[in-house]
Amino acid sequence: QIKHLTAQIELIEEQLTEIDKKIEEFSIQNNSPILSIPGISHFSGTSILAELGDISNYSKPSQIIKFAGVAPLHYESSQFNAQHTAITKKGSKYLRKTLYQIILPVIRHNPVFNKYYQLKISQGKGHRCAQGHCVRKLLRIIHHLLKTNQQFDPQLLR
Structure with missing residues (x-):
């Protein structure tokens, strides 16, 4: 047995x-441009591409951010305005999970993301909140790289 x-x-x-x-x-x-981003492996890059599908379905980066379910969720009414916001968690849970799994290596191996993460921490954001900001930045970069078919160049980023 x-x-x-x-x-x-x-x-x-x-x-x-x-x-x-x-x-x-x-x-x-x-030969996807996503793989030129330091910290993204072949497996993770392929997972992201598979979940996103055809990039021509997304005219703006905000559409990918919404699809991944990492857009900020603002809650307010006439008498209440939330001090803290969460993410929507709508859209592809697989894409969201993959993004949160790879964001730490991306922050660690990429000075642009590390600087952005440290900026958010210095602004008083928590670890998870700063990660969420980095995930959204990563998705905007992925959208640009796939639309223009360019390789990742940290010199072009602010």
Whole structure:
């Protein structure tokens, strides 16, 4: 019984390794500008591309931000105005999850995002809030790179 389960686990691990290789090959063949952003792996870049679909469906970066469900949610009424805002969490939960998983490596390996993250922290934002700002910045950059088919250049960013 245990030998049979061990053999199944090994088979599944081999299949996963093969799938990872195919994703990496596809990613290299596709040569997406997303992969030029430091901190984004082949697997993450392919996941983002798969979730976004055709970039021509998005005329503005705000549409991708809304699709990912990371747009700020403002709550106010005639008598109440919220001090803190959350994200909408509408749209693709898979894209949102992928973005939040990759944002820390992007911040760590990319001086532009690190500087932006530190700016938000110095403005009194919390860690998760600063991450959300970086995710939205990343989506605006991804939109631009895919629309113009340019490689990531940190010198062009503010």
